[in-house]
Amino acid sequence: xxxxxxxxxxxxxxxxxxxxxxxxxxxxxxxxxxxxxxxxxxxxxxxxxxxxxxxxxxxxxxxxxxxxxxxxxxxxxxxxxxxxxxxxxxxxxxxxxxxxxxxxxxxxxxxxxxxxxxxxxxxxxxxxxxxxxxxxxxxxxxxxxxxxxxxxxxxxxxxxxxxxxxxxxxxxxxxxxxxxxxxxxxxxxxxxxxxxxxxxxxxxxxxxxxxxxxxxxxxxxxxxxxxxxxxxxxxxxxxxxxxxxxxxxxxxxxxxxxxxxxxxxxxxxxxxxxxxxxxxxx
Amino acid sequence: xxxxxxxxxxxxxxxxxxxxxxxxxxxxxxxxxxxxxxxxxxxxxxxxxxxxxxxxxxxxxxxxxxxxxxxxxxxxxxxxxxxxxxxxxxxxxxxxxxxxxxxxxxxxxxxxxxxxxxxxxxxxxxxxxxxxxxxxxxxxxxxxxxxxxxxxxxxxxxxxxxxxxxxxxxxxxxxxxxxxxxxxxxxxxxxxxxxxxxxxxxxxxxxxxxxxxxxxxxxxxxxxxxxxxxxxxxxxxxxxxxxxxxxxxxxxxxxxxxxxxxxxxxxxxxxxxxxxxxxxxxxxxxxxxxxxxxxxxxxxxxxxxxxxxxxxxxxxxxxxxxxxxxxxxxxxxxxxxxxxxxxxxxxxxxxxxxxxxxxxxxxxxxxxxxxxxxxxxxxxxxxxxxxxxxxxxxxxxxxxxxx
Numbered sequence: 001x002x003x004x005x006x007x008x009x010x011x012x013x014x015x016x017x018x019x020x021x022x023x024x025x026x027x028x029x030x031x032x033x034x035x036x037x038x039x040x041x042x043x044x045x046x047x048x049x050x051x052x053x054x055x056x057x058x059x060x061x062x063x064x065x066x067x068x069x070x071x072x073x074x075x076x077x078x079x080x081x082x083x084x085x086x087x088x089x090x091x092x093x094x095x096x097x098x099x100x101x102x103x104x105x106x107x108x109x110x111x112x113x114x115x116x117x118x119x120x121x122x123x124x125x126x127x128x129x130x131x132x133x134x135x136x137x138x139x140x141x142x143x144x145x146x147x148x149x150x151x152x153x154x155x156x157x158x159x160x161x162x163x164x165x166x167x168x169x170x171x172x173x174x175x176x177x178x179x180x181x182x183x184x185x186x187x188x189x190x191x192x193x194x195x196x197x198x199x200x201x202x203x204x205x206x207x208x209x210x211x212x213x214x215x216x217x218x219x220x221x222x223x224x225x226x227x228x229x230x231x232x233x234x235x236x237x238x239x240x241x242x243x244x245x246x247x248x249x250x251x252x253x254x255x256x257x258x259x260x261x262x263x264x265x266x267x268x269x270x271x272x273x274x275x276x277x278x279x280x281x282x
Numbered sequence: 283x284x285x286x287x288x289x290x291x292x293x294x295x296x297x298x299x300x301x302x303x304x305x306x307x308x309x310x311x312x313x314x315x316x317x318x319x320x321x322x323x324x325x326x327x328x329x330x331x332x333x334x335x336x337x338x339x340x341x342x343x344x345x346x347x348x349x350x351x352x353x354x355x356x357x358x359x360x361x362x363x364x365x366x367x368x369x370x371x372x373x374x375x376x377x378x379x380x381x382x383x384x385x386x387x388x389x390x391x392x393x394x395x396x397x398x399x400x401x402x403x404x405x406x407x408x409x410x411x412x413x414x415x416x417x418x419x420x421x422x423x424x425x426x427x428x429x430x431x432x433x434x435x436x437x438x439x440x441x442x443x444x445x446x447x448x449x450x451x452x453x454x455x456x457x458x459x460x461x462x463x464x465x466x467x468x469x470x471x472x473x474x475x476x477x478x479x480x481x482x483x484x485x486x487x488x489x490x491x492x493x494x495x496x497x498x499x500x501x502x503x504x505x506x507x508x509x510x511x512x513x514x515x516x517x518x519x520x521x522x523x524x525x526x527x528x529x530x531x532x533x534x535x536x537x538x539x540x541x542x543x544x545x546x547x548x549x550x551x552x553x554x555x556x557x558x559x560x561x562x563x564x565x566x567x568x569x570x571x572x573x574x575x576x577x578x579x580x581x582x583x584x585x586x587x588x589x590x591x592x593x594x595x596x597x598x599x600x601x602x603x604x605x606x607x608x609x610x611x612x613x614x615x616x617x618x619x620x621x622x623x624x625x626x627x628x629x630x631x632x633x634x635x636x637x638x639x640x641x642x643x644x645x646x647x648x649x650x651x652x653x654x655x656x657x658x659x660x661x662x663x664x665x666x667x668x669x670x671x672x673x674x675x676x677x678x679x680x681x682x683x684x685x
Contacts, residue, residue, distance in 0.1 A: 085341055085360075086338055180331050180332070180334065181335035181338065183332070184299055184300060184328075184335050184336065187300035194298075194300050194301055195327075198327070199328055202331060233361075233365070234341070234361070234362035234365040234366070235362070235365035235366075235369070237369065237400065240365075240402060241402065247339070248341075249340070249341025249360055249361070250360075250361060
């Protein structure tokens with residue numbers, strides 16, 4: 001590839017275009033030629049990453065696990081080089097209506113749980129893993145109702161969580177899964193009236209997106225990319241709008257210690273099997 | 283993260299982040315000295331969960347611990363805390379007119395005068411950014427006067443007053459009203475266009491232009507309503523009249539547009555409207571002409587005030603004003619000017635009857651109107667900085683269409 005750093009990202013929303021256009025302009029002003037390729041789903045993005053279509057992937061946590069596991073099976077390596085401060089230490093909640101008779105996760109037996117998209121780490125896979133560790137298997141001990149908004153985008157689109165929350169308030173499900181921050185957002189929006197819900201369970205902390213590179217990516221180019229990312233300051237009016245759009249106050253190192261819950265979920269539910277078949281690494 | 287000083291403890295009670303707790307937390311964080319932490323205590327049901335999510339989104343370091351039935355949260359402001367407001371620039375030292383700057387930066391955009399503008403706000407493209415070009419003394423007083431003088435056509439005009447005049451007089455009136463509507467449409471468009479291109483830092487100018495446009499909208503309404511009281515069709519719109527008005531609409535320079543529209547055109551219209559007030563065939567028309575003449579006089583006052591000020595400070599203005607009048611005169615040389623129907627209608631209205639003696643009196647009244655218009659223009663041209671002989675000559679070049 002040329003000296004242009006190429007990024008792969010998923011178009012989970014129309015705002016993705018102005019975000020990466022903005023990064024392109026700013027990187028150019030800093031002397032880094034930057035371009036990006038958008039995919040409609042993370043599976044295609046991971047596949048194309050291994051095909052060498054771009055250098056850096058802006059990966060969901062599930063796409064990271066897909067990339068990291070695929071690399072391991074191919075004898076290659078994947079590395080998380082950076083993430084947002086807001087990607088660290090998230091938790092997900094299982095929420096019930098305040099007047100619900102459910103008092104503990106065990107009470108979910110025989111009930112219906114509203115989840116996000118089937119491929120959403122935060123609103124499906126991680127909460128189901130949390131319940132499994134408490135001895136409750138989905139579709140055996142409780143029914144799962146998925147709110148599949150934009151499958152392939154790994155729940156980046158918050159619509160699935162919102163639909164699950166709405167279904168909870170309408171009595172269509174007995175409990176709903178959502179990120180802690182979205183519980184606050186939905187409460188402040190009035191979707192969840194104040195005092196109308198109760199938190200039945202909270203998962204352990206986990207991490208969210210990261211910039212992923214595979215072995216063989218041009219080191220100098222990646223280093224320059226990371227150096228520029230880490231130099232972005234929220235007090236710089238040129239980059240603050242980009243940071244606001246992308247939802248962060250500072251870039252952090254790409255740690256990988258926060259994906260254990262999701263990896264367990266993938267293993268327990270054999271979630272990656274079909275993806276490995278697609279990648280011919282099954 | 284260590285313990286916070288006793289003075290840095292915030293008690294939220296039962297207030298949660300889903301009920302506005304962030305307002306108190308932000309307030310307390312803003313009062314911390316550098317390096318200090320905030321301890322937040324409260325008992326709202328999801329306080330710990332929501333506080334952690336809020337702190338993460340805000341970029342603050344947070345530690346959270348249950349404390350009996352309550353929660354304790356220790357917050358250390360992150361590096362981004364307050365970063366948005368570093369490097370802010372005040373859009374003028376204060377809100378009052380005394381803080382108007384000579385040239386308003388495009389980056390101040392729509393910010394209120396005196397507001398703190400975040401760095402990185404978009405650059406706007408307002409065409410008029412110079413105080414010299416726009417400003418007049420006592421703008422605030424002119425605006426207050428304009429506001430206080432607003433009137434409601436539904437109640438201010440006696441629409442049901444009796445008409446005793448004949449059909450031919452009514453036809454003459456409808457001819458004049460048709461002409462007035464067309465001219466007032468130009469007088470609406472010009473200030474409306476400038477209101478949108480004047481930098482908002484000069485808000486008094488924008489306000490005056492906006493109310494001027496609103497005045498004209500009302501004038502168009504009452505002229506139309508009066509014209510259609512007894513007639514279903516309006517009078518003529520001439521090519522020469524529209525050509526004259528188009529030169530007003532097309533003028534991009536604020537000073538020159540003010541000269542041509544307000545100082546000369548609307549100034550002449552004040553005379554015309556008082557003439558129509560005097561010779562109106564009915565009480566309804568008389569009231570309309572008085573109300574609209576008063577509005578137009580304010581428009582003239584603003585135009586004269588800001589051009590007089592600019593002329594005192596910029597000696598190059600007077601020659602530019604003179605050139606603009608000559609240029610417009612040349613451009614309209616080949617047009618007919620005021621249409622003959624309107625001119626004749628003015629005679630008929632002033633005559634009030636079709637006896638030869640009445641017509642002669644009406645004609646004399648119109649000649650006197652033209653003399654008054656010329657005198658008024660000459661005086662106003664002197665007020666905006668032109669020499670007496672020059673004012674005399676230039677007034678004579680004003681469009682025969684009056685506006």
